[in-house]
Structures are given as C-alpha cells and as structure tokens.
Amino acid sequence: MTRESIKRSLENCKRKQSTSAEFPGFRRAGVLVLLFPSQDGLSVLLTVRTEEVESHKGQISLPGGMMDKGDRDIVETALRESAEEIGLKTEGVEILGLLDDTVVPSRFIITPVVGYVSSKPLVKPSEVEVAEVFDVPLVFFADDKNCRREEREVKGRRFPVWLYDYRGKAIWGATAAILRNLVKLQSASN
Numbered sequence: 001m002t003r004e005s006i007k008r009s010l011e012n013c014k015r016k017q018s019t020s021a022e023f024p025g026f027r028r029a030g031v032l033v034l035l036f037p038s039q040d041g042l043s044v045l046l047t048v049r050t051e052e053v054e055s056h057k058g059q060i061s062l063p064g065g066m067m068d069k070g071d072r073d074i075v076e077t078a079l080r081e082s083a084e085e086i087g088l089k090t091e092g093v094e095i096l097g098l099l100d101d102t103v104v105p106s107r108f109i110i111t112p113v114v115g116y117v118s119s120k121p122l123v124k125p126s127e128v129e130v131a132e133v134f135d136v137p138l139v140f141f142a143d144d145k146n147c148r149r150e151e152r153e154v155k156g157r158r159f160p161v162w163l164y165d166y167r168g169k170a171i172w173g174a175t176a177a178i179l180r181n182l183v184k185l186q187s188a189s190n
Contacts, residue, residue, distance in 0.1 A: 001042055001138055001186050003035065003096065003116050009185050010097025010114060018101040018109045026107045030078035031064030033114045033182060034093070036121065040137035044179065045121065046171065047086060048132040060171045062112070062178065063088065063130075074098070078113040086133055087124030092117055099181050104174045105154040112178045136166050142183040147176070 020026065034045040049059050065081035067074060075098075079090040099112040123133050140146055141164065150163045152172065162176040171179070 001142070001183070003042070003094075006035070006042075006114065006116075006182070006186055007096040010099070013185055015098055016100040018103050020109070023103055023107075023109055026103065026109050028067040028074065028077075029065055029108045029110045030067060030074040030076075030081065031062035031110055031112050031178070032078040032082045032088075032093075033062055033099070033112050033178065034082070034088070034117065034121070035096075035114065035138065036117045036119060036135075038120065038135065038137060040139055042138045043120070043135040044138055044141075045086075045123075045133065045135050046175070047125070047130045048134075048169075049129065059173070059175075060169055061175050064110075064113075066108075074111040075113050078111075078115075085126050085129050087126075088121055099178060099185070102174050102177055102181075105157065105159055108174075110174055110178070112182075114182065134169070136171070138179075138183065140164070140166060141179045142187065147180065 035042045046060050047063055049061055063082040063085045064078045067077040071077045082088040083090050093115040096114040096116055102110045125133050146164050148163055149160055151158045152161050161173050162180050163172040164176055
C-alpha cells in the first residue's frame with residue numbers, strides 16, 4: 001500500500017454516502033485517516049479519547065468530530081477537528097479522498113477523510129479530549145488474522161463490530177470498520 005495506490009483506489013471507487021433523510025436526527029461528523037511513511041510502509045495516527053469527552057469515552061478513534069455550521073465541507077470539519085484535538089498542522093495534509101460514510105449507533109454519520117503527510121506529524125493533544133496519540137502500521141489492518149467480529153452493547157442494544165487488538169489496545173467499532181474498509185478497498189483495486 002502506497003500513497004499513490006490508495007489515492008488511485010479512492011479516485012476509482014464510488015463511495016457510499018448516507019443522508020440525513022435516511023437517518024433523521026443523526027449528526028454529521030468527519031474524521032481524518034492520517035497516513036504517513038514509516039518503517040512498515042504507511043502508518044495511521046489514532047487517539048485514545050479521555051473520560052471527559054461527551055461521547056465514546058476511553059475509546060480509540062481517528063481524530064475528528066462534529067461538523068460545525070461554519071465548515072465549508074466535511075474535509076474542513078475533519079481538518080479543523082484534528083487541529084483542535086491533536087494540534088495537527090493541517091496545511092501540509094494532502095487529501096487523498098473520502099471513504100464510505102459510516103453510520104454508528106451513537107447517532108452520527110461519519111465521513112472518513114483520507115489524508116497524507118510526508119513524515120510522522122508532531123502533535124500536541126488536547127488534554128480534555130485526547131489521553132494518548134499512537135500510530136499503527138496500515139498492514140496490520142490488512143491481515144485478516146488480526147481481526148475478528150464481536151458483539152458489543154451500545155446504549156442497551158447489541159451490535160456486531162469489527163475488533164483489532166494492537167499491542168493490548170482494542171480498536172473496534174467505527175474506527176475498526178473505517179480502517180478495514182480502507183485496506184479492503186486497496187486490496188480490491190490491486
């Protein structure tokens with residue numbers, strides 16, 4: 001998986017978009033799937049949310065958040081939220097494309113924005129929102145042996161979710177689904 005092959009895959013796929021008409025009352029959110037070169041090819045930046053945030057406390061996530069009325073588009077949302085959450089300097093981020101929308105039980109329609117930077121970014125996490133920032137090689141998500149389906153309870157209902165266990169960190173739910181979608185899209189185009 002390279003920057004070029006991922007960009008080409010995103011340009012050549014017809015992504016699934018979910019609308020507010022299909023999901024009334026759901027809020028729009030954008031997350032940044034930030035890729036950068038590492039010794040393992042490309043790696044992706046992930047965060048551990050604090051226990052102080054409104055939703056998804058303590059979970060591993062991609063940087064991002066809710067769309068504001070002033071945001072031009074979902075790309076601006078993902079970049080703005082990443083700057084706020086992890087102190088990312090967004091002017092150097094190359095946008096490679098968008099993945100399928102992901103609808104989650106917490107009533108969000110999440111649009112993943114895939115971005116690339118030429119080296120591992122320096123970050124300064126928001127103490128209120130982010131407990132930790134770490135990275136994972138993208139090839140980890142491409143290996144089906146690292147993934148399993150599991151049921152999780154969210155707001156009193158059980159849902160099947162994808163789960164990756166990376167060095168004792170449980171990456172599941174929307175984050176796992178988004179990363180799985182990216183690597184599956186990439187493998188389908190090769």
